[in-house]
Amino acid sequence: MVLKTLGPQTAADLDKELMSEDGGFTIDQLMELAGLSVAEAAYKVHPPSSGKNILIACGPGNNGGDGLVAARHLHHFGYTPKIYYPKPTNQPIFTNLQKQLHHLHIPFVSSPEDFDSELKSTDLIIDALFGFSFKPPVREPFDKVLSSIISSKVPVLAVDTPSSWDVESGPPSDEFVGHDFMPEYLISLTAAKPSVKFFKGKRHFIGGRFLSQDVANKYGLDVPDYQGVDQIAEVEVGAPVEKL
DSSP: OOEEEOOHHHHHHHHHHHTSTTTOOOHHHHHHHHHHHHHHHHHHHSOGGGOOEEEEEEOSSHHHHHHHHHHHHHHHTTOEEEEEOSSOOOSHHHHHHHHHHHHTTOOEEOSHHHHHHHHTTOSEEEEESOOTTOOSSOOTTHHHHHHHHHHHOOOEEEESSOTTOBTTTBSOOTTSTTTTOOOSEEEEESSBOGGGGGOOSSEEEEEOTTOOHHHHHHTTOOOOOOOTTOSEEEEOTTOOEEEO
């Protein structure tokens, strides 16, 4: 099986088409479906019986929004999520997601020092810092956070692409923070990104069960073989990659 991947411009074009008047989706819908996929991937790799404490590191963009959505679902799945969200985005979609989490009494970690402290009792980390538009290097305060994640040795589920990685060329050179970051798990949203060819973790999922066959055909994508009510489909780690 050849894994078809979307570069950053093509992925942005696809998102734009989905949210066009003809596409019919809103950013809220896509973020909700993406975050649900992230939560389901976390459940697959680390069921509550293996430990309920999940620490979610959220960045300022849509990737961070996916993490906020995932936190809500994980709470309802029986986990005890905590959020680190150092640079909240002041837009209604993000402020509303935060309100939803506050109503569920899901705590927000306030500082890098508190983040380090939480790592000591965390069973799984969700890396929702940066999405497919990120360009290295990692800047403050996220550089310290990522260094703490790497040194903690706690299993990590990365959302779309591991933070610090360029979506095309993968991990940064060894002079930058994150050059040695290799999460155990990866959830690619809508489709895998080209940097997946550098992923050598344990499990890889495709999530975001909303593409029509017509749109998939237009972009040359294969719709994953989702089973039953699953929002994710597991794919082979190390499969050959084709950039579309």
